[in-house]
Amino acid sequence: xxRKPAALLLAASLCFSAGCWDRREVNESFIAIAVGxxxxxxxxxxxxxxxxxxxxxxxxxxxxxxxxxPAGPRFVTVSTVADTFTDGARKAHLTTPRSPLWQHSACYVxxxxxxxxxFSGEVDWLLRNRQIRKIGYMFVAxxxxxxxxxxxxxEVEKIPAVALVSMIKTQDTNIGIYTxxxxxxxxxxxxxxxIEPAVPGVEIVDEGGKKGLKISGTAVFKRAKLxxxxxxxxxxxxxxxxxxxxxxxxxxxxxxxxxxPVLLETLRSQSKIEAKKRNGEIIMHIKIREEGNxxxxxxxxxxxxxxxxxxxNREAERLIEEQVRAAVTRAQELDSDIFGFGQAVFxxxxxxxxxxxxxxxxxxxxxxxxxxxxxEIRRSYLATQTLPFRY
Amino acid sequence: xxxxxxxxxxxxPLPDEQILGQKLDSNLQVNMEYLEQLLDGCSDAxxxxxxxxxxxxxxxxxxxxxxxxxxxxxxxxxxxPLMLEFDLMENTPETKAADMYENVKERxxxxxxxxxxxxxxxxxxxxxxxxxxxxxNGYDRALVAGIRSWEGRKTxxxxxxxxxKGPKExxxxxxxxxxxxxxxxxxxxxxxxEPLQIGRLSKTNVVMCYVKGIAAExxxxxxxxxxxxxxxxxxxxxxxxxxxxxxxxxxxxxxxxHTERPDRVVAHVLEGRVAIMVDGSPWVMVVPxxxxxxxxxPEDYYMGYIPASFIxxxxxxxxxxxxxxxxIYVATITYHQEMIPTPLLLTIASSREGVPxxxxxxxxxxxxxxxxxxxAGLRMPRAIGPAISIxxxxxxGDAAVAAGLVSxxxxxxxxxxxxASFIFPVYSAGIAVRLARFPLLAMAGFxxxxxxxxxxxxxxxxxxxxxxxxxxxxxxLAPANANDSSDVLVRRPWWTMKQRPRMFSPINRVRQE
Numbered sequence: 001x002x003r004k005p006a007a008l009l010l011a012a013s014l015c016f017s018a019g020c021w022d023r024r025e026v027n028e029s030f031i032a033i034a035v036g037x038x039x040x041x042x043x044x045x046x047x048x049x050x051x052x053x054x055x056x057x058x059x060x061x062x063x064x065x066x067x068x069x070p071a072g073p074r075f076v077t078v079s080t081v082a083d084t085f086t087d088g089a090r091k092a093h094l095t096t097p098r099s100p101l102w103q104h105s106a107c108y109v110x111x112x113x114x115x116x117x118x119f120s121g122e123v124d125w126l127l128r129n130r131q132i133r134k135i136g137y138m139f140v141a142x143x144x145x146x147x148x149x150x151x152x153x154x155e156v157e158k159i160p161a162v163a164l165v166s167m168i169k170t171q172d173t174n175i176g177i178y179t180x181x182x183x184x185x186x187x188x189x190x191x192x193x194x195i196e197p198a199v200p201g202v203e204i205v206d207e208g209g210k211k212g213l214k215i216s217g218t219a220v221f222k223r224a225k226l227x228x229x230x231x232x233x234x235x236x237x238x239x240x241x242x243x244x245x246x247x248x249x250x251x252x253x254x255x256x257x258x259x260x261p262v263l264l265e266t267l268r269s270q271s272k273i274e275a276k277k278r279n280g281e282i283i284m285h286i287k288i289r290e291e292g293n294x295x296x297x298x299x300x301x302x303x304x305x306x307x308x309x310x311x312x313n314r315e316a317e318r319l320i321e322e323q324v325r326a327a328v329t330r331a332q333e334l335d336s337d338i339f340g341f342g343q344a345v346f347x348x349x350x351x352x353x354x355x356x357x358x359x360x361x362x363x364x365x366x367x368x369x370x371x372x373x374x375x376e377i378r379r380s381y382l383a384t385q386t387l388p389f390r391y
Numbered sequence: 392x393x394x395x396x397x398x399x400x401x402x403x404p405l406p407d408e409q410i411l412g413q414k415l416d417s418n419l420q421v422n423m424e425y426l427e428q429l430l431d432g433c434s435d436a437x438x439x440x441x442x443x444x445x446x447x448x449x450x451x452x453x454x455x456x457x458x459x460x461x462x463x464x465x466x467x468x469x470x471x472p473l474m475l476e477f478d479l480m481e482n483t484p485e486t487k488a489a490d491m492y493e494n495v496k497e498r499x500x501x502x503x504x505x506x507x508x509x510x511x512x513x514x515x516x517x518x519x520x521x522x523x524x525x526x527x528n529g530y531d532r533a534l535v536a537g538i539r540s541w542e543g544r545k546t547x548x549x550x551x552x553x554x555x556k557g558p559k560e561x562x563x564x565x566x567x568x569x570x571x572x573x574x575x576x577x578x579x580x581x582x583x584x585e586p587l588q589i590g591r592l593s594k595t596n597v598v599m600c601y602v603k604g605i606a607a608e609x610x611x612x613x614x615x616x617x618x619x620x621x622x623x624x625x626x627x628x629x630x631x632x633x634x635x636x637x638x639x640x641x642x643x644x645x646x647x648x649h650t651e652r653p654d655r656v657v658a659h660v661l662e663g664r665v666a667i668m669v670d671g672s673p674w675v676m677v678v679p680x681x682x683x684x685x686x687x688x689p690e691d692y693y694m695g696y697i698p699a700s701f702i703x704x705x706x707x708x709x710x711x712x713x714x715x716x717x718x719i720y721v722a723t724i725t726y727h728q729e730m731i732p733t734p735l736l737l738t739i740a741s742s743r744e745g746v747p748x749x750x751x752x753x754x755x756x757x758x759x760x761x762x763x764x765x766x767a768g769l770r771m772p773r774a775i776g777p778a779i780s781i782x783x784x785x786x787x788g789d790a791a792v793a794a795g796l797v798s799x800x801x802x803x804x805x806x807x808x809x810x811a812s813f814i815f816p817v818y819s820a821g822i823a824v825r826l827a828r829f830p831l832l833a834m835a836g837f838x839x840x841x842x843x844x845x846x847x848x849x850x851x852x853x854x855x856x857x858x859x860x861x862x863x864x865x866x867x868l869a870p871a872n873a874n875d876s877s878d879v880l881v882r883r884p885w886w887t888m889k890q891r892p893r894m895f896s897p898i899n900r901v902r903q904e
Contacts, residue, residue, distance in 0.1 A: 022726055022839065023725050023726060023749075023839075024725060024726070024728065025724075025725060025743070025749055025750060026724050026725075026728065026736065026739055026740045026743055026750075027740060027743040027744055027745070027746060029728075031733070031736065031737065031740070033733065052737055054737065054740050054741035054744050055737070055738075055741040101728050103728055103729030104728070104729070104733045104736060106733060131729075133729060162733070162734075
């Protein structure tokens with residue numbers, strides 16, 4: 001008679017005896033919002049994590065909403081020296097009272113030395129840990145260690161990791177120099193034949209004794225090693241060739257009349273890299289379709305006439321071509337196929353690729369690039385002509 | 392074990408049963424002796440002995456319960472004709488030939504509702520229901536004059552089912568008023584009101600209403616059977632009956648719809664359902680009940696179908712909010728932190744800083760506190776109502792957070808859930824959701840989203856396995872019926888509702904040609 005209730009009771013007690021192994025109280029954990037890795041002498045790693053501090057509550061009376069924002073940085077950085085990633089992360093428990101939540105790591109920073117030494121085989125943990133999401137952004141600390149970069153307080157956005165992610169995203173839509181790279185994409189590219197990753201760099205700037213972070217340059221990897229940097233112009237060229245659609249960015253061209261700068265805005269741009277054969281030789285045919293708005297001029301010449309607009313378009317096309325060529329040349333110098341030319345060959349001529357794959361590093365620097373850029377101005381915001389100054 | 396044997400003992404006969412079984416005697420003296428014995432201790436019984444007839448020589452007695460009959464009516468239409476106007480009766484051969492009893496019944500009493508009875512049992516029953524009994528010496532029958540009239544509540548607008556638009560009338564405690572409210576809305580003889588009497592002692596009048604030609608015969612028969620089988624000493628509210636005649640005794644979900652609104656009853660009856668009215672209760676019960684009906688308010692049909700549909704969707708969202716919000720919150724912050732945007736997680740983390748309890752315990756504490764407040768607000772005298780709201784707002788909203796016992800987001804979640812649970816147009820459905828929330832909360836606390844899913848599946852299985860008078864509880868959503876379900880999730884425009892819902896298998900399906 002008592003069997004049914006007893007069975008129910010036992011079943012219910014399973015909930016308790018399972019130990020709730022997955023349960024994590026947020027006030028017993030911290031968020032590791034950024035993770036940094038550096039090399040350390042003796043084939044060790046320096047593991048760094050950035051922890052945002054909870055905002056302390058104001059005093060009880062909620063009717064007076066006085067939020068006293070405490071002075072000083074709103075984060076702490078914990079660094080450990082260890083043999084592996086996990087070892088480093090666990091060693092952090094010696095100095096921090098709580099355990100980390102990795103799900104919210106927004107960015108991963110590799111130190112320049114670590115990157116140059118090569119990360120092949122070393123990032124197992126990033127892939128294996130089920131708490132780590134592959135949507136955090138990748139950065140390479142330029143001329144610095146990741147632990148230093150993650151220690152720099154930022155001003156507007158108080159948590160540097162959030163600031164970094166926000167910076168890389170907003171610069172992409174507003175000025176369009178660097179290409180944001182997510183962890184998943186980065187890991188994917190670094191193990192795929194015929195393409196190599198390139199990651200935006202972040203450097204520490206020192207303005208009158210006050211440190212700050214700045215996104216600077218694009219780190220070019222080859223065989224999971226950092227081999228060199230693209231400068232601003234080359235980074236722009238690299239961005240034009242990104243396979244997914246670009247929305248946003250600027251182009252500064254010259255006024256066809258006086259040569260003063262004219263700024264055009266990119267609305268959207270799509271590139272397509274195709275391998276083709278010319279006289280038995282493989283070349284890359286790159287098509288870029290770009291359209292945008294006329295944004296600003298510094299001279300008084302009427303530029304938005306049916307006669308001048310095509311000229312502006314040609315100027316923009318020339319600028320894009322110049323930037324792309326610069327990027328390709330630099331990549332060929334560094335011998336790193338960051339554009340995925342190898343992939344293009346593979347999809348167009350799979351047989352050929354089989355033959356070339358083994359010596360792609362020799363072939364890539366000699367590949368010729370054919371560019372077909374089409375740029376068009378669509379709109380010009382509120383004005384069709386500039387203010388008619390008389391002087 | 393003692394209790395069990397005691398339960399099985401045959402019921403003791405009531406002391407007066409000996410007399411009650413007997414027939415009325417022709418001798419008034421004997422009848423009065425018995426009746427006085429029966430009515431001994433009933434201080435509200437009025438016994439008026441008087442004489443009437445040509446020579447004022449016929450003994451008679453008028454009995455009634457004070458307060459249940461109109462005194463002036465008893466005087467004007469019974470005593471006056473007999474005692475004063477007896478002589479005015481013409482002395483025709485017919486009247487001479489007729490028996491005295493016949494004369495009184497057919498020629499003297501000025502009462503529309505006049506019956507006869509010949510047992511003590513019946514006589515007492517009529518007496519207790521508010522009729523007056525006239526006994527005449529020499530006759531073994533009693534005349535029953537229906538002059539009942541008592542002080543009752545006036546028809547008011549319903550307190551529990553508040554509408555902005557639509558009729559403001561609500562049922563009262565008097566069955567006759569209530570039937571009249573319905574009859575006024577359905578002026579057809581096809582609208583049947585079958586009388587029943589339930590309750591050994593209470594002898595409560597119960598009326599079963601349905602529209603003949605719409606309600607399925609089998610349904611009406613089933614309701615009748617179940618009502619007739621009831622054996623209980625008293626029925627004080629329609630809810631007594633729901634518990635007895637419902638199919639699933641262990642479910643927390645209401646299996647009959649209770650309403651105070653005549654318009655709602657009529658609308659249901661026109662769909663082929665059966666309404667059960669109980670004397671003494673302003674709540675009318677409608678069966679069969681299906682779950683999706685509980686988020687439908689009569690007001691939906693009194694306003695435009697687009698706003699009504701919006702409000703109905705709102706109620707469905709509120710249903711899931713009231714059921715799931717605390718569980719989802721607890722599961723998310725203890726198991727699935729990746730689901731929360733980073734800035735929000737930081738805020739939650741800061742507000743949970745220093746809270747000593749796990750999120751689950753915190754949620755349970757807050758939910759129970761809220762239930763306390765709600766119940767207290769319901770039961771306490773009106774005058775101290777504001778005191779409770781001040782205490783509630785201050786203690787729960789502010790002091791608990793300031794004292795670091797609970798976190799602010801939890802207060803927000805509980806408040807939100809509370810508001811959502813008030814949205815249901817049917818009160819008992821709201822209670823079921825309030826109750827179902829707790830097991831789900833526990834599941835969420837132990838197993839996260841996985842637990843919530845298990846809980847929801849169990850709930851769904853339970854709901855899907857239920858029937859109400861043979862109608863699947865989740866109909867018309869499951870089993871799916873395109874015609875019916877189009878008026879459940881949203882409100883269908885009137886001009887497209889050509890047919891009655893099929894789930895109650897009405898005989899006549901056509902609502903409009």
